[in-house]
Amino acid sequence: xxxxxxxxxxxxxxxxxxxxxxxxxxxxxxxxxxxxxxxxxxxxxxxxxxxxxxxxxxxxxxxxxxxxxxxxxxxxxxxxxxxxxxxxxxxxxxxxxxxxxxxxxxxxxxxxxxxxxxxxxxxxxxxxxxxxxxxxxxxxxxxxxxxxxxxxxxxxxxxxxxxxxxxxxxxxxxxxxxxxxxxxxxxxxxxxxxxxxxxxxxxxxxxxxxxxxxxxxxxxxxxxxxxxxxxxxxxxxxxxxxxxxxxxxxxxxxxxxxxxx
Numbered sequence: 001x002x003x004x005x006x007x008x009x010x011x012x013x014x015x016x017x018x019x020x021x022x023x024x025x026x027x028x029x030x031x032x033x034x035x036x037x038x039x040x041x042x043x044x045x046x047x048x049x050x051x052x053x054x055x056x057x058x059x060x061x062x063x064x065x066x067x068x069x070x071x072x073x074x075x076x077x078x079x080x081x082x083x084x085x086x087x088x089x090x091x092x093x094x095x096x097x098x099x100x101x102x103x104x105x106x107x108x109x110x111x112x113x114x115x116x117x118x119x120x121x122x123x124x125x126x127x128x129x130x131x132x133x134x135x136x137x138x139x140x141x142x143x144x145x146x147x148x149x150x151x152x153x154x155x156x157x158x159x160x161x162x163x164x165x166x167x168x169x170x171x172x173x174x175x176x177x178x179x180x181x182x183x184x185x186x187x188x189x190x191x192x193x194x195x196x197x198x199x200x201x202x203x204x205x206x207x208x209x210x211x212x213x214x215x216x217x218x219x220x221x222x223x224x225x226x227x228x229x230x231x232x233x234x235x236x237x238x239x240x241x242x243x244x245x246x247x248x249x250x251x252x253x254x255x256x257x258x259x260x261x
């Protein structure tokens with residue numbers, strides 16, 4: 001496939017929407033260099049900011065890409081590898097395929113995700129797997145794995161799919177959630193605020209909102225939690241239902257222990 005190696009850090013963000021495997025497949029290196037992207041509001045060619053080489057088995061972005069937005073947006077098939085950090089909107093609206101980021105990603109990654117897989121070896125910013133601003137439908141399918149920490153409002157308006165945070169997720173994880181499963185090793189306050197359905201599994205958190213009612217102690221129903229690695233969940237958890245601040249809420253939060261941090 002093709003490697004795009006960033007030549008220099010741009011003064012303004014680069015927008016690489018549309019640069020996905022199906023768009024570059026079958027093109028010569030010269031044709032790829034002439035494909036248009038945005039630098040701020042100005043159209044530029046890929047070759048102005050990236051060295052383009054024929055390397056690897058997937059589409060590879062390489063360098064400090066923290067000012068490169070929309071990598072893998074609308075991905076439907078194929079694989080993208082990011083060797084470094086990436087900017088906002090990684091994998092937004094993706095429907096299939098796989099994106100692996102060896103560093104961290106900025107806010108709004110996997111926005112309105114409808115399928116596929118996003119793996120982040122570092123940390124994720126705010127609104128991971130959330131809904132587009134003004135929309136009430138967030139991530140509906142697919143899988144997200146973050147090996148580090150994640151920011152605020154992870155899974156906001158989530159309707160389906162699986163999000164796994166091996167580190168700590170910030171406040172309002174699963175806010176307005178309507179389906180799907182979120183796992184976090186640790187979660188800060190207000191997890192599941194106004195959630196209507198779905199499951200959140202937390203190994204530890206300081207507290208839950210008063211709209212969550214204790215039901216019983218139990219082991220989470222592993223077989224019902226799609227693709228969730230069993231080794232992440234061990235022992236007995238406290239099951240809470242809610243958020244009963246919302247009429248008809250049927251959400252579930254499993255908490256192994258309550259701690260301050």
